[in-house]
Ligand SMILES: NC(=O)C1=CN([C@@H]2O[C@H](COP(=O)(O)OP(=O)(O)OC[C@H]3O[C@@H](n4cnc5c(N)ncnc54)[C@H](O)[C@@H]3O)[C@@H](O)[C@H]2O)[C@@H](O)CC1
Ligand SMILES: Nc1ncnc2c1ncn2[C@@H]1O[C@H](COP(=O)(O)OP(=O)(O)O)[C@@H](O)[C@H]1O
């Protein structure tokens with residue numbers, strides 16, 4: 001508690017000047033305990049502040065009571081705030097409110113008077129910093145917001161909670177950052193999530209050796225692109241090449257090859273047999289010569305292509321990435337997926353995940369972690385649930401989140417590019433989770449850097465721009 005509070009006070013002092021007035025609102029549990037430590041540390045730094053206790057004295061116990069007493073011994077004055085008017089007055093005279101009312105220990109609906117006190121905090125004009133979690137917000141997915149502080153900033157203790165990555169709950173955090181107090185992540189319950197960060201990419205990204213040759217970096221294949229959709233395989237192939245694939249073959253229908261080759265001169269081509277522009281079940285075993293295969297992009301949903309997809313999943317003992325229309329095909333026989341022994345990565349967006357799990361998009365948005373975990377474990381696949389927050393789940397149920405990317409990516413083609421990066425990394429990394437997480441992180445980072453650099457806006461950024469800009473993101477890690 002001392003570490004948590006001290007670090008948070010440090011963070012607050014980086015953002016608040018000494019002439020600004022701070023009110024710390026304190027509740028009855030350990031979250032309130034953090035509040036007493038923060039009050040003491042801010043006093044030590046010379047801030048004008050009020051420490052307002054919103055609950056009766058008998059509610060303050062244990063570590064929180066200890067830190068209350070330390071604050072008082074240090075000359076701190078605690079004001080007992082009982083009425084809404086008292087709280088309104090405090091908030092109105094403050095530039096900053098530090099919200100240490102409720103943390104992750106809440107149960108049931110928020111009781112009075114805290115319920116209305118939270119409303120008062122939300123109505124205040126002061127900037128609100130929440131301690132660990134906005135008071136009242138559930139820590140976990142699959143819960144609804146009863147009453148919550150709407151924070152401007154949140155200092156999350158040690159690791160983010162699931163709610164920081166759930167569409168309906170995340171906005172309450174405002175901007176957030178993790179305050180480390182030196183507890184290993186493993187000590188936390190699964191309410192907390194591992195966010196894949198830049199340092200994780202740097203730690204796991206493979207280095208090329210000077211004696212490496214094209215064979216060392218993987219021989220990949222992209223299978224897809226019916227006659228009416230040549231673009232998607234071109235995007236996947238170009239993204240894979242830009243992401244370091246040693247050799248890359250595009251397997252698509254004959255009439256698409258000049259179009260794709262025009263955009264992707266470094267690739268090789270496999271003329272896939274077609275029936276009126278639709279890929280049909282043929283020469284599947286030739287795919288066993290590749291180190292990894294991506295399938296489904298621009299493939300269309302014809303029965304013949306479905307047969308082909310299921311055969312690849314069934315017969316090819318190399319890592320396979322299934323995206324886009326391929327996901328519709330595997331849904332027709334998920335037992336083939338379950339029976340497969342070699343690694344399979346699926347990359348659904350919310351709609352595709354809803355289709356695969358026979359749920360709705362709304363249900364997935366509410367419980368993205370548990371729904372993907374269930375699916376990944378049941379069918380023994382890697383699931384990349386794409387979106388603003390991308391959740392990557394292994395067949396064993398481990399989960400990491402990447403939160404790079406912006407609405408500039410919310411366009412057709414972005415997913416094809418991501419599949420290409422995943423394909424290339426699967427062939428170059430020794431371990432699969434870092435390969436996939438690095439791909440998702442860098443794909444999003446590329447889009448972010450394209451915007452922040454001013455080269456593109458969220459409006460004009462194209463999937464092909466992301467391919468061209470991958471090098472900017474890669475340069476930050478090599
Ligand atoms: N290892 C950790 O996870 C650490 C946690 N710390 C802090 O401890 C917090 C968790 O502390 P606690 O478990 O004591 O829980 P909280 O401080 O979140 O809440 C417990 C208090 O809230 C009241 N309460 C619960 N449900 C309520 C409801 N529905 N309506 C009104 N009041 C309600 C309880 O009566 C109790 O007084 C974290 O959020 C964090 O701020 C830090 O001190 C550092 C270490
Ligand atoms: N608002 C957003 N913020 C961050 N990333 C986003 C956003 N919208 C889309 N993306 C990313 O863009 C990609 C879109 O994939 P997908 O929906 O499959 O596109 P496509 O239709 O091109 O295949 C995913 O990697 C997703 O995470």
Ligand SMILES: [K+]
Nearest residue numbers: 102131133135
């Ligand atoms: K709080």
